[in-house]
Amino acid sequence: MKITWTPIQKQRLSELNASEAQQEMFFASLQDRDRKFQEQEHQLVVQGKRRLQELRDLKRRPSLCILEQELVTALTRQGFVQVVTPTIITKSALAKMSVSDEHPLFSQVFWLDAKRCLRPMLAPNLYTVWKDLLRLWEKPIKIFEIGTCYRKESQGSLHLNEFTMLNLTELGLPEEQRLDRLKEYAALVMNTVGITNYALEMTNSVVYGDALDVVKEIELGSSAMGPHPLDDKWGIIDPWVGIGFGLERLLKVREDAQNVQSFGRSLSYLDGVRLNI
Known part of the structure; x- marks a missing residue:
């Protein structure tokens, strides 16, 4: 034995x-x-x-805060504009993302009341900002957000109920350049974080369908591109690309940590270290 x-x-x-x-x-x-x-x-x-x-x-400063600042610096140097949007969104905004009562993601949403919830993703707000910026700025429009998202995830070494997302997007680029641009932006983020030898794999997203994932041991980021059927609900007709990363997962892999919770918002951990030592 x-x-x-x-x-x-x-x-x-x-x-x-x-x-x-x-x-x-x-x-x-x-x-x-x-x-x-x-x-x-x-x-x-x-x-x-x-x-x-x-x-x-x-x-x-904790590594999560340092990484956020490093990403802001790297992205703004590449012509991206940072936006900051609300963490409370409407049920109708989620429905525009196809997340209705029957959608797998619907049961993971933290609802505040019948019409409002804590955002499980950044995309609905970025779509909204796109729509207005198309009237104000010349294309391409390159924006990003780093913000907290909330999901009722199963607890484990890879999941958090409250996690930090980076979404970077470019709207109005030549359609034939979309895949190359996604690879370029994946490399920009991964080089900034300091993670090498990652892979790009085609997979299926619960919202966008076919997606290009960034993988090293675990999924670190996922991308999408348009035109996409969801675009019509937001009045978007131009080609676009977007890629999102979970910052706590990036730190878990870079620091070879055993669980993602150690780098998240926590009362039990500080910068990857358990406090009850």
Whole structure:
């Protein structure tokens, strides 16, 4: 019989960001296991305290905030304009995205009342801003938003109820350039974050259908392009591209963390470190 960590020990190691190899160890005896757990826990606590000390003395800002600023700088240098839109949106705006009562995403929405909810995505607001900017600016129109989204996701190492999205979009570009532009923008974001050796894979989105995903171990970003059937509901007729990334997932992969919660908005973690150490 193989002896492994107890569920409580494994949970503690996961909270302390132990590696997958550390969490999957086997032991010759219970005494050997418990002794090894004390050693591993002590090492991880020391590492966590060191990181918190670096945060206080050097960084002064969590990685999520630093990454957001780095992305803003990189995108604005490439001609993108940042927008800031409301986190409360209407049921009718979601319906324009095809998220009606029967849609798989509908049950994940945090509803405030019968007509308003916390946005599960940035796209409805960006469509709205597009529509007005088409009257005011020459094409192409390149805008982006970094903001909080909310979904009743299943809890696990990859999901958060409250997460930070980056969506960057270009409206009014030549249709034949769309795929190349998506690859270019994926590279811009991934280079800014500092993640290499990622893959681009075709997959299926619950809203846009066929989509080009950015993948390294897990899905980090997903893209879409138009013209698309949804465009008619917003009065959009020009070709466009858009690509979105979850910032907490980007940090999880870059920092080789064991769960996405450690880099999210939390009372239990600070900059990837469990506070009950």
